[in-house]
Amino acid sequence: MNPKKNIALLFLFAVCLISMEAFAQWSSIAPGRLISAEDLVKLIQSDKDKPLMFQVGSHILFLQAHIPGSEYAGAAATEAGLQQLRKRVESLPRNKFIVLYCGCCPWNHCPNVKPADDALHTMGFSNVKALYIADNFGTNWVAKGYPTAKGE
């Protein structure tokens, strides 16, 4: 085979591998169900109806900093946390606009957002967004100067 062709194929293979790695976590929550920090900030600072926001990660991290108006709903990586979230939303209309976020870890390693998203969709909620936090809540929210509250 032509050596140049071999190199091109190898390059293509490498690009595919990188792309698969890059989007592995992304693909688990459809891009259409993600919301960026910038868009969420605009939304909560607008006159529009605010979404119901749940932090589904660490309580200690929530106490240090969270999005104003958001509630702590339990670490969704645990069954206890999922139960807490399900109980909180069970009486809500299924078209309620809900935003889930965590920010404990880099996006690909977050153990909480995906289970929370799955749980709400299983319950029939149709208007749920997951806040995309690339690195962690400190870097991608607090350090950006976005609105932040402390405590319960």
Added chain:
Amino acid sequence: MGVGVYSYRHSQRSQPTSANAKQHRPAPDFTLPLIDGGQLQLSSYRGKVVLLDFWATWCVPCREETPHFVELQQKYGGQGLQIIGVSMDDSTDPVHTFYQQFHMNYPVVMGTADVGAAYGGVLGLPIAFIIDRDGLIYAKHIGATDAAVFEKDITTLLPAR
């Protein structure tokens, strides 16, 4: 929506950031409960090089780092290294299990929001601080960090008496 343009770097291990710059400020003291009973006061380790690791059992990068910390403690403990884990878990049960599962050979305390805030906010995991023998913060590492980076810091600081 801007989500579609996030770059490839976000899928990778957390890279050192500017926040990892040398600090040289006193490490805030604290007294926190050890997971197996008793209390740990950070300042009682003055004279040692301390690697203070904020972590949690459910944090994947933390799980990856733990075996390296066990190795570093074993390798350099006799020369004055003391690793201290600060768990940001909400309860001790999973920490006990993790401690045994990973054969951790260094003390682990249960963290609080106040201690996190004292260290500038622990708003993502893992975050590790390297503290010199005088109790000054030498470096801060945010996100998963190569063991070689920790080892370099440690071997830089250990010779100082």
